[in-house]
Amino acid sequence: MLELKNISYTVDDGKGIIKDLSLTIDDKKFIVITGPNGGGKSTLAKIIAGIVKPTSGSIILDGVDITDKNITERARMGISFAFQQPVRFKGVTVRDLINLASGKNLTTAAACDYLSEVGLCAKDYINREVNASLSGGELKRIEIATVMARKTKLSIFDEPEAGIDLWSFKNLINVFEKMHDEIQGSIIIISHQERILNIADEIMVIANGELINRGSRDEIFPTLLDDTENASAGCSVLRGVK
């Protein structure tokens, strides 16, 4: 179980990005965090992964206080993080990243399986460098594959749908569902997407640095929808949270 207790994060000019936020994430839960842009969602995810250090408050993972643990220590304790904007590397190949993520040298077939899962033709990608020759969407899928390969008890995805086209969007949902079934860990996804919100056990709404609502999908989902606009536009982006 992950617990955040009274987490605050204030930037240099005194502005509060996260304000005294507390929440718990139970084991094996599929959580979607949503809310308006600039509300603090990504910062919160980075605080959990250790990339951003909170100004105050504590983070407890399975009863252990990890507030002072660094990124590496948290990764080794079972926290994974998929970046909203994946990082490019000259010379590091897709295979290298997947091997590093899994912690061992996988067979080509095993490494390719992860790529196939995210909708990439594995043989075309496995030996490519993770550099500027890959499109944003390709990088995004590789980023998701690296988190899948880690098989950790807590996986955090920061807006995984950004840059993913509609065809692969359906597969993306399958990937998360399958991952949840197989690894039996908790998954936290930051998203605005209705279809991702739809598969959540629980939805949390973060706005202005605070947790303003949380509950089951059935409780929260209706409060986010603007029926008229979504029905007419067929738009999958929820009004009020974008």
Add this chain to the structure above:
Amino acid sequence: MDMDDKVLESLLEEVAGLHEVPQGAYNIRLNGQSASRHSSANIEIVGKTDKPGIDIIIKPGTKNESVHIPAIVTQTDVHDLVYNDFYVGDDADIVIVAGCGIHNCGSQMSEHNGIHRFVLGKNSKVKYIEKHIGEGDGTGERIINPQTIIEAGENSYIEMETTQLKGVDSTVRITKASAEAGATVVVKEKILTHGKQYAETRFEIDLNGEGSSTNLVSRSVAKENSKQKFVSIINGNAKCMGHSECDSIIMDNGVVTALPEITANNVDASLIHEAAIGKIAGEQIIKLMTLGLTEAEAEAQIVNGFLK
């Protein structure tokens, strides 16, 4: 096997990938002397009479053969200067493996200055692989100054892979090439310097013939207090394509200078230079740390990948 043999064997493997006596033609130079030599039916190696070094004569049409010419220095206070000239016949297609290893356990400076000249016949194709390493725990400096001079004949192609990843205290690496019509010169260089090392690379390429081209790619890492300088001069004297690229990672107090000089002497010359110098991006380290690597492991992974 005595100690010297072990050192020699290990250096031969590092610089030339040799585990045993190579197939085909070879010349092994040890401490400034030719130690063993073998010519093949198509590749003749003969000692020069006017100065130290060898001529390597490759018959026209020779295909799928290789030449190994490693130079090894295992003693201190050796000052080796050698001239190796390759005459590659028309239509030949071969692999040449050179390289120099210095094992200096003593207190005197040891150096190897190899001057390699390639005269490429029409339509010939050469892959030239060159590695430089230094080792040994003595205080004597290890200095390697390779010069490569390429005369690329019509429609010939040469790809040179040159690598220096450790232990060389000082190096000035000069590569000069002239390309006739349709000829292509490709150089891929990888350099890592550390400690107080200095490495200077100087490319001077004249694209003289119509349709000639060059691609110079240098990737380097300068660690600790080491310094590097990269000079690339391309003269486009005809309708030609030239591209040079210097991509460097600096760490600690490393210093890298990139000096491109591209001159189009013909209105149809198309020349590009790119240079990028910077430290490892913080987000790259963070990403690898989220996969469970420590900061030092992440750095090593990024450097290894960059120089792979």
